[in-house]
Amino acid sequence: MCNSFNKRFLDEASKNYNDQDHRDEAEVVTHLTFMTKAVKQAIEGLSKNEGGPFGCIIVKDNKIVGRGHNKVTSTNDPTAHAEVVAIRDACKNLNTFQLNDCILYTSCEPCPMCLGAIYWARPQKVYYACNQNDAANIGFDDAFIYKEIALPQNDRTIPFEQIYRSLGLEAFKAWTDKEDKTAY
Numbered sequence: 001m002c003n004s005f006n007k008r009f010l011d012e013a014s015k016n017y018n019d020q021d022h023r024d025e026a027e028v029v030t031h032l033t034f035m036t037k038a039v040k041q042a043i044e045g046l047s048k049n050e051g052g053p054f055g056c057i058i059v060k061d062n063k064i065v066g067r068g069h070n071k072v073t074s075t076n077d078p079t080a081h082a083e084v085v086a087i088r089d090a091c092k093n094l095n096t097f098q099l100n101d102c103i104l105y106t107s108c109e110p111c112p113m114c115l116g117a118i119y120w121a122r123p124q125k126v127y128y129a130c131n132q133n134d135a136a137n138i139g140f141d142d143a144f145i146y147k148e149i150a151l152p153q154n155d156r157t158i159p160f161e162q163i164y165r166s167l168g169l170e171a172f173k174a175w176t177d178k179e180d181k182t183a184y
Ligand SMILES: [Zn+2]
Pocket: 081, 082, 083, 110, 111, 112, 113, 114, 115
């Protein structure tokens, strides 16, 4: 990163951070490297017609341990968002169901589903490039899901109704009583 092109690139990258004062050049290089790879994942996915323009990289100890891009349309899987694909990849590679000490770089701010998946996976931190407004501008509007979450169940577009709670509780009782369970 000694040549002037890279210096300019880094200067430009630094400006994009909201709190750039707290970041040194090494940190900028690290973030830029991994976010570039996340965006490359996104471009690779759309080039291969595998899904929408979203990519994600998961990093542990400065090494990539998981990667993914959106595969919704190519796998007929509405949950195959980049973050979910990358979380599955990282968990498989690390042979774990928790991504403690991992950092997630995603090309776009996670949707509510991925936000939930990220919370379940429990990585240390998330960095995202585009925000949800940028996504809405190209036709990927998840704002309505955020609005739905805040609504009472009866007012939601997809109705939810509770039935047979006592039946469901049987599984919970079996879990509570189970002595050899793997807690998480
Ligand atoms: Zn998502």
